[in-house]
Amino acid sequence: MTISIKLARTVKDLLQMAQTEYFDAGHRTCQGCESAMVLRWVAKAAGPNTIVIGATGCMYVANTTYYTTAWALPWIHTQLSGTGSAVVGTAAALKALMEKGKLPNEKINVIGICGDLGCADAGLSEVSNALTHTKYNFLILMYDNESSANTDIQETTMTPYGALTTFSPSGKQVRIMKYRWKKNMAAMMAVGHPEVRYVATAIAADPIDLYNKVRKALEIGGPTFIHTLDPCPKGWGFDPKYSHEIGKLAVETGIWPLFEIEDGKFKLTSTSARIASGEIKRKPVKEYLRRQTRFKHLTDEDIEYIQRKVDEMWEKWLIPGLIPLMKELPYPEQ
Amino acid sequence: MVALIGNRALDDPGAYGVEHNDALMVRDVGWLLVWVDTAQEALDTTLIAYRVAEDPRVMLPVGISMDGAFLTHSEHVFKIPPKSKVQKFLPPYDLGNRKLHPSNVISVAPQVNEDWVTELRKQMDEAMKNARKVIEEAYRDFAKIFGRDYGNPFIEPYMVEDADVVMVGMGTVSKPIKEAVRRLRAKGERVGFLRIRWFRPFPTEDIIRYLSGVKVVAVVDRDYSFGSPFDGGAVFTEIRSALYEAEHRPLMMNFIGGLGGREISYNDAINMFNMALDAARKGMVEQRVIWYGVRE
Ligand SMILES: Cc1ncc(C[n+]2csc(CCOP(=O)(O)OP(=O)(O)O)c2C)c(N)n1
Numbered sequence: 001m002t003i004s005i006k007l008a009r010t011v012k013d014l015l016q017m018a019q020t021e022y023f024d025a026g027h028r029t030c031q032g033c034e035s036a037m038v039l040r041w042v043a044k045a046a047g048p049n050t051i052v053i054g055a056t057g058c059m060y061v062a063n064t065t066y067y068t069t070a071w072a073l074p075w076i077h078t079q080l081s082g083t084g085s086a087v088v089g090t091a092a093a094l095k096a097l098m099e100k101g102k103l104p105n106e107k108i109n110v111i112g113i114c115g116d117l118g119c120a121d122a123g124l125s126e127v128s129n130a131l132t133h134t135k136y137n138f139l140i141l142m143y144d145n146e147s148s149a150n151t152d153i154q155e156t157t158m159t160p161y162g163a164l165t166t167f168s169p170s171g172k173q174v175r176i177m178k179y180r181w182k183k184n185m186a187a188m189m190a191v192g193h194p195e196v197r198y199v200a201t202a203i204a205a206d207p208i209d210l211y212n213k214v215r216k217a218l219e220i221g222g223p224t225f226i227h228t229l230d231p232c233p234k235g236w237g238f239d240p241k242y243s244h245e246i247g248k249l250a251v252e253t254g255i256w257p258l259f260e261i262e263d264g265k266f267k268l269t270s271t272s273a274r275i276a277s278g279e280i281k282r283k284p285v286k287e288y289l290r291r292q293t294r295f296k297h298l299t300d301e302d303i304e305y306i307q308r309k310v311d312e313m314w315e316k317w318l319i320p321g322l323i324p325l326m327k328e329l330p331y332p333e334q
Numbered sequence: 335m336v337a338l339i340g341n342r343a344l345d346d347p348g349a350y351g352v353e354h355n356d357a358l359m360v361r362d363v364g365w366l367l368v369w370v371d372t373a374q375e376a377l378d379t380t381l382i383a384y385r386v387a388e389d390p391r392v393m394l395p396v397g398i399s400m401d402g403a404f405l406t407h408s409e410h411v412f413k414i415p416p417k418s419k420v421q422k423f424l425p426p427y428d429l430g431n432r433k434l435h436p437s438n439v440i441s442v443a444p445q446v447n448e449d450w451v452t453e454l455r456k457q458m459d460e461a462m463k464n465a466r467k468v469i470e471e472a473y474r475d476f477a478k479i480f481g482r483d484y485g486n487p488f489i490e491p492y493m494v495e496d497a498d499v500v501m502v503g504m505g506t507v508s509k510p511i512k513e514a515v516r517r518l519r520a521k522g523e524r525v526g527f528l529r530i531r532w533f534r535p536f537p538t539e540d541i542i543r544y545l546s547g548v549k550v551v552a553v554v555d556r557d558y559s560f561g562s563p564f565d566g567g568a569v570f571t572e573i574r575s576a577l578y579e580a581e582h583r584p585l586m587m588n589f590i591g592g593l594g595g596r597e598i599s600y601n602d603a604i605n606m607f608n609m610a611l612d613a614a615r616k617g618m619v620e621q622r623v624i625w626y627g628v629r630e
């Protein structure tokens with residue numbers, strides 16, 4: 001490993017290391033909102049020397065209502081697609097002010113937070129551009145609740161195959177409106193920006209893994225990117241008490257592989273690493289899909305199709321979760 | 335925040351040249367907007383704009399409009415002021431308790447909804463009104479420190495005394511119009527020109543003062559405002575609105591022209607003046623809005 005910082009290995013470690021809340025009470029997210037949990041862990045991992053920039057979305061509207069705020073960190077709003085520019089501008093300003101002696105020279109984390117629409121769709125070019133700014137240190141966190149949630153659950157390119165949203169209802173003529181497969185965002189950021197030193201996927205249901213990844217991303221320097229998958233009771237259709245369980249199932253079924261790429265080295269982590277090593281067996285995707293009303297209209301054949309796609313990723317991709325090129329291809333030549 | 339806007343035509347269709355709609359897009363959302371007509375003025379106005387934008391009484395963004403291509407892409411000779419003078423003119427920017435830094439834990443620009451948005455907009459309204467005074471102070475200090483005096487910061491009157499016809503415009507169209515004024519004056523015609531520098535905040539008082547009692551005011555708009563009152567340009571409409579309060583309301587004409595960077599020569603300006611002089615003689619305007627030079 002190129003960075004040496006103290007990481008959490010056990011829940012006890014985590015509780016000891018991350019006692020102070022920097023994303024605290026006072027927000028109005030739905031009960032069971034895993035995006036809010038992600039922010040809580042990100043804030044804990046980052047600590048007080050941090051500036052947070054939040055794009056429009058649930059994590060703006062629900063967290064910062066005028067005269068209240070959930071943030072015990074300096075926080076500023078940016079436009080829906082503004083995250084990339086805002087983090088570069090903030091990090092560059094801090095660097096310039098420190099170099100001119102106008103601010104004390106110290107390490108300040110800059111974290112840009114954007115939803116799947118704000119990051120992977122509307123803000124993609126800015127985020128991509130930001131990730132080439134290797135002079136500056138910042139983390140872009142994409143919290144992915146798989147819809148434009150704040151505006152009442154519309155489809156984005158990150159909405160998974162088949163899912164119901166207000167833009168992709170199921171009807172008599174067209175049973176599956178969302179026929180487009182979800183984008184492989186973390187992989188795209190990693191492969192497309194080879195100078196970025198840290199890219200990872202994470203999930204709130206695995207807080208140790210998430211916490212450590214945020215710590216590494218902030219420690220390693222330069223632009224970094226983390227993509228979390230966040231069960232959203234309102235948009236996905238399940239009782240809020242199951243948020244955590246649904247998150248775990250996303251990983252255990254192999255739909256959401258947890259990985260990190262540190263200085264070009266790819267590694268599956270936590271449960272996903274155990275799946276890859278054969279230590280645990282992937283659960284059928286059905287166990288995940290059948291728990292959510294957004295998939296209620298799927299037939300057994302639809303679920304088989306999704307299972308096949310997930311199997312393909314784990315068994316045939318050049319690197320599962322990362323590179324969707326098939327091993328059968330004549331490349332690389334043996 | 336200060337933005338230098340090289341005004342060009344908005345796509346579609348593509349065109350390199352100037353159209354003021356580029357900057358006018360933000361005219362109603364809290365930007366101060368100023369038009370310049372030389373490179374020197376662009377530089378000077380940039381310094382002034384920072385002074386105004388960063389003044390605690392204002393704190394609104396300023397857009398400095400340069401005519402695309404004509405001004406942004408042509409060579410001019412200009413003087414760069416020494417750093418010491420600039421530092422004297424521009425105090426260090428102090429964000430005070432709005433600094434976004436771990437030493438100052440604040441949340442900036444939260445969601446307000448209907449609870450507070452009216453009050454926040456009213457604050458911007460106050461700031462915009464304050465800006466008139468702050469702009470005057472800034473130009474006064476600028477003249478003292480740099481020795482270049484722009485006179486009235488908001489407008490540039492050119493041979494308007496005793497004029498029967500005054501043409502009004504923004505940006506580089508000032509050059510051919512001034513030439514036309516000189517030539518027509520040499521022939522004894524009582525014509526003048528008023529260049530608007532600051533469009534936001536709008537120089538209402540100056541417009542009334544200079545244009546009340548003039549026989550014909552002819553506004554050259556390098557912009558359009560489709561479906562506006564009388565289907566005129568943006569500048570025409572605003573001047574007409576300001577002059578409603580004038581003691582002696584002039585007749586008004588509007589020339590929409592020079593779009594997409596089409597040149598307005600001094601001959602064109604003379605043509606326009608002649609049409610306005612004709613209206614002045616007749617005491618009536620036959621065609622209020624003229625798309626100058628349009629091929630139909
Ligand atoms: C430019 C722009 N278009 C549309 C909106 C309306 N809007 C506000 S939040 C939002 C959804 C954002 O979705 P996402 O980034 O996925 O975040 P989420 O709401 O799911 O947390 C939209 C479309 C906006 N604020 N700005």
Ligand code: SF4
Nearest residue numbers: 029030033058232234
């Ligand atoms: S709609 Fe989803 S993402 Fe938004 S606050 Fe509710 S649970 Fe969280």
